[in-house]
Amino acid sequence: MKIGILTSGGDCPGLNAVIRGAVLKGGRAYDSEFVGIRNGWRGLVQGEFMKLDRHSVRGLSRQGGTILGSSRTNPFEGENAGPENIQKTMDAEGIDAIIAIGGEGTLTAARRLTDAGIKIVGVPKTIDNDLAATDYSFGFNTAVEIATEAIDRLRTTADSHGRCMIVEVMGRHVGWIALHSGMAGGAHAILIPEQPQTIEQICAWVESVRDRGRAPVLVVSEGFLLAEMGEAHSHKGLDAFNRPRLGGISELIAPMVEERTGIEARATVLGHTQRGGAPSAYDRVLATRLGMAAVDAVVEGKWGSMVSLKGTDINTVSIADATMDLNRVTQARYDEAAVLFG
Numbered sequence: 001m002k003i004g005i006l007t008s009g010g011d012c013p014g015l016n017a018v019i020r021g022a023v024l025k026g027g028r029a030y031d032s033e034f035v036g037i038r039n040g041w042r043g044l045v046q047g048e049f050m051k052l053d054r055h056s057v058r059g060l061s062r063q064g065g066t067i068l069g070s071s072r073t074n075p076f077e078g079e080n081a082g083p084e085n086i087q088k089t090m091d092a093e094g095i096d097a098i099i100a101i102g103g104e105g106t107l108t109a110a111r112r113l114t115d116a117g118i119k120i121v122g123v124p125k126t127i128d129n130d131l132a133a134t135d136y137s138f139g140f141n142t143a144v145e146i147a148t149e150a151i152d153r154l155r156t157t158a159d160s161h162g163r164c165m166i167v168e169v170m171g172r173h174v175g176w177i178a179l180h181s182g183m184a185g186g187a188h189a190i191l192i193p194e195q196p197q198t199i200e201q202i203c204a205w206v207e208s209v210r211d212r213g214r215a216p217v218l219v220v221s222e223g224f225l226l227a228e229m230g231e232a233h234s235h236k237g238l239d240a241f242n243r244p245r246l247g248g249i250s251e252l253i254a255p256m257v258e259e260r261t262g263i264e265a266r267a268t269v270l271g272h273t274q275r276g277g278a279p280s281a282y283d284r285v286l287a288t289r290l291g292m293a294a295v296d297a298v299v300e301g302k303w304g305s306m307v308s309l310k311g312t313d314i315n316t317v318s319i320a321d322a323t324m325d326l327n328r329v330t331q332a333r334y335d336e337a338a339v340l341f342g
C-alpha cells in the first residue's frame with residue numbers, strides 16, 4: 001500500500017514526529033510505502049510530491065516545523081480542486097490513501113473528501129488544543145512550555161521595576177494555552193476568550209496584587225474579549241487574505257490598566273515563537289504515537305476516522321465528531337484557576 005502524508009494549516013511542533021512515526025511503523029509493520037505531499041492540500045491539488053522513506057525521516061522527531069511544508073489551501077477551491085480531480089492525481093501517483101495532519105479546517109475538508117470517496121485518516125494538530133474528541137493535541141505542551149518560560153522571565157523584570165506585565169499568548173477561540181501557562185507561571189489573572197471580563201475587574205486584580213507589594217503578571221489569550229467592548233476590538237481589520245487580524249489585545253489593555261491604576265504596564269505578544277522550534281519530549285512521544293496509530297487506521301481501512309488521545313491510550317474517533325464543536329475551557333477549569341487570581 002502506498003500512503004500519502006500531508007501537513008496542512010498553521011505549523012506546530014511535533015508535525016515531523018508524526019511523519020516519522022507513520023513512516024517507520026508503516027515500513028516495518030506493514031511494508032507500506034510513503035510519499036510526501038507538499039504544502040498541505042495544495043500539493044494534492046497541484047500534484048507536488050516528495051520522496052518519503054526511512055532515510056528521509058531520520059532524526060526528525062526533534063525537528064520543529066514540517067519537512068513537507070504547509071498551507072491553508074482549501075482542496076475544494078480553485079483549478080484542479082475537488083474530490084474527482086484529487087482522486088485522479090492520487091491514481092496517477094499510485095497513492096491508495098492519505099494521512100492528513102491538521103486542525104479543524106483541515107479535518108473538516110478531510111471529512112468532506114472522505115464523504116466523496118477519498119480514503120483519508122486524520123491526525124489532530126493544534127497548539128491551541130481546541131480540537132474536540134482528543135484530550136490533548138501535540139504542540140500544545142510545547143507552546144505552554146515556551147509561554148511559561150516567557151512568563152517566568154517577564155516576572156523578574158516586572159519585579160525589578162514594579163511594573164504590571166501583560167503577556168499575550170496564542171488561542172484565537174479558546175484559552176487553553178493561557179490557562180495552563182498562567183497556572184504554571186503563577187499569573188495573577190488569566191484572560192481567555194471563553195470568559196470576557198470588564199476592565200474594572202482586571203484593574204481590581206492588578207490593584208490587589210500591587211497592594212500586597214507585588215508586581216502583577218497577567219496572561220491573556222489573543223482572542224480574549226473585554227466584556228464592555230464586545231467583538232468589535234477582537235481584530236484589527238482584515239489581512240491581505242481577508243482574514244481577521246488577531247493579536248494586540250494586550251497592547252490595548254496595558255494602557256487602560258496604566259491609566260486606571262497608575263501602575264506602569266507593559267504588553268508582550270509572544271506570537272509565533274510559540275509555534276517554532278523543537279517539540280517538547282511529551283509532544284514528541286504523543287506525535288510519534290499518533291503517527292503510528294494513523295498507519296494502523298489506514299491498514300484497517302478506517303476512512304473518515306481521526307486518531308486521538310483518551311487518557312493514556314490512542315484511539316480512533318470519527319472526524320465528524322472531532323469537528324462538531326471546539327474544545328473550550330470549561331467553567332469548572334476556569335473557576336479552579338480563578339481562586340488564585342488577584
Ligand code: F6P
Pocket residue numbers: 010103126127128170171172222246275
Ligand atoms: O490555530 C493556531 C494558531 O497558532 C492560532 O493560535 C493563531 O491565531 C493562528 O494560528 C495564527 O495563524 P497564522 O500563522 O496564519 O498567522
